[in-house]
Structure formats: C-alpha cells, structure tokens
Amino acid sequence: MLFAGPLKKMKVFFQSPVKYTLEIGDDLLLVNDLIGKHWNFQYQHKTQCFCGYKVDKIFRQNFCYDCFYSKPEAGDFILRPELSKAHLGIEDRDLEWEKAYQLKPHIVYLADSGGLKVGVTRKEQMPTRWIDQGASSAIILAEVPNRYLAGELEVALKQHISDKTVVKKMLGNSLFPIDLIEEKQKVLSLVPEHLQVFLSGNSEIPLKIEYPRPTAFEHQKSISLEKEAQFSSTLVGIRGQYLLFEQGKVLNVRSHEGKIIHLDIR
Ligand SMILES: [Zn+2]
Secondary structure (H helix, E strand, O other), X not given: OEEEEEOXXXXXXXXXXXXXXXXXXXXXXXXXXXXXXXXXXXXXXXXXOOOOOEEOOOOEOOEOHHHHHHOHHHOHHHHOHHHOOHHHOOOOOOHHHHHHHHOOOEEEEEEEOOOEEXXXXXXXXOOHHHHHOOOOEEEEEEEEOOHHHHHHHHHHXXXXXXXXXXXXXXXXXXXXXXXXXXHHHHHHHHOOHHHHHHEOOOOOOOEEOOOXXXXXXXXXXXXXXXXXXXXXXXXXXXXXXXXXXXXXXXXXXXXXXXXXXXXXXO
C-alpha cells in the first residue's frame, strides 16, 4: 500500500493498549494494525507548514519561519506557560486566540515517563498529552483556572523535578515503576502557598497507560529522515509519538511533522 503526504502527529485514543491513527494525505492508517508490517519511508526534502503552505524548510517544530515568528500557535507561552499574559489582557500575537487558549482549566501533573517528571497541560488535552509523552502512569497534582498559574506552579517544582522526558529511558522497560501517590505527597510542601488552594485531593489515583509495544525494547538509534532520506524496517510497536522498529530503531513522528513523505507498507 502506498501513501503520500505531510507527516502529522498521530492521534491517540485512550484504550488498553492505546489506539493510534495516522493521517497521511487522504488516508487514515490504523497504526496498531500495521505492527509487524514492513514500512518504507522516502523523503525528498519537501515540507509543508501547519499553515498549509508548501515551504522549503520547516523552521522549528511544525512551523515555517514566518509562522514561527507570527502565529499565536508558536508563541513562547506554548512551551513556557509561565510567560502567559492573556489573564492580564496583554497581547502577545493575537489576544483573542491567546485568551481562548490560556484562560481555560489547566492541569499540573506528575508522570512516570522512565523517570519522574512534572508537566502542564490544558485539561481538555488529558490524557492525550500524557500518552504523547509515552508516560506509563500520571497523576493530577493541581487544577488551575488558567495557563499562567499552571506555569507558575511548574516553575516552582522544576527546581526539584525534571520537566523533560529522557527518550531512551522512556522507551526502555522500567523495572521500577514510580509510586506517583508517594511522589505527590513529597512535592506538596514545595507548592507555593497561594497555589495550594488548587491542589487536587488525596482521592486522586494515577492513570496507568499501556502501549502496543514489545515487552523488551531497547532504544538504539533515532532515525532522522532529514539525514537518511530513506528508511525501511518492520514496525514492532508504538509508544508516545514514537514508532518502534526492529533493532531498536525509533522514528519520532512529532519531530518529522510537516515532512512530505512517501510511505510504502507491505
Ligand atoms: Zn507557515
């Protein structure tokens, strides 16, 4: 089967295991059903920005240069919630868009993604965000009414807990799952006083997430289509936004967003 089009992040559905779909051109692939098949990627250095324009180069994330510096979707508050200003009525790039995005319930969470991490997500993005990161479990620490407050809390915790996922560890088989209830208890004292009112109660239990992946997988090599232009192997599983191939090879779908590929699966 031949498919062609720009790569987009996989859509995820919280089931056990997680169900994945991948839209490519006019086709929608049920990725779980394609485990065990041989995938052949071809990339001819053509890209398409999220704005829909074909561009010579994706500049950062899935944005062309112009979009990265002008669209609210690429604003600094996306990756650094503490820079949010819509709650003050201050515009970064497009106040109406920023209000709609930032002035919504946000969750600050703890996750086990091969190591303990703290993160922020819009409430409506849960558990999608946790799945995208490949977390094996996650627990709500606090629910706040806007993005700025979530960022403020995350910054306070970041001094003690990582806010990054170590891919190699996340993709490996963690022999020692983290007790998130215990970790949550430990961080409560780190929460600034004015944010304590937003803490979730003790009845919160961690959400466990199962992925369609092999029981034994060791990350050996991250594939970059930018460097290789062609890659083929047998898909053995999926975790987070990562396609897992034989011999520990891994393709991060997210970091390839916007690349127009030809994909042959048989
Ligand atoms: Zn663009």
